[in-house]
Amino acid sequence: MSFQINLYDRDGRGLRLPDGWWIDLHTDPPALVNGAVRIDLPASARSEHPDLQPDVLNHLRRRIEGAQWLT
Secondary structure: OOOOEEEEOOOOEEEEOOOOOEOOOOOOEEEEEEEEEEEOHHHHHHHHOOOOHHHHHHHHHHHHOEEEEEO
């Protein structure tokens, strides 16, 4: 079973990741993973209520093919 991954920055802007991506919270730092591709997230993503800066989502959008902005 797969789930759609949506990430939001502290301003409420959202990014939907394409199928196949998952969040590895058992590592330090946490990371987005898809097969052999691993993108480390900022340490703030480790808490129950992450405080992602807007530039983090902009960076992820450029690195992950198929990621879509949520409106």
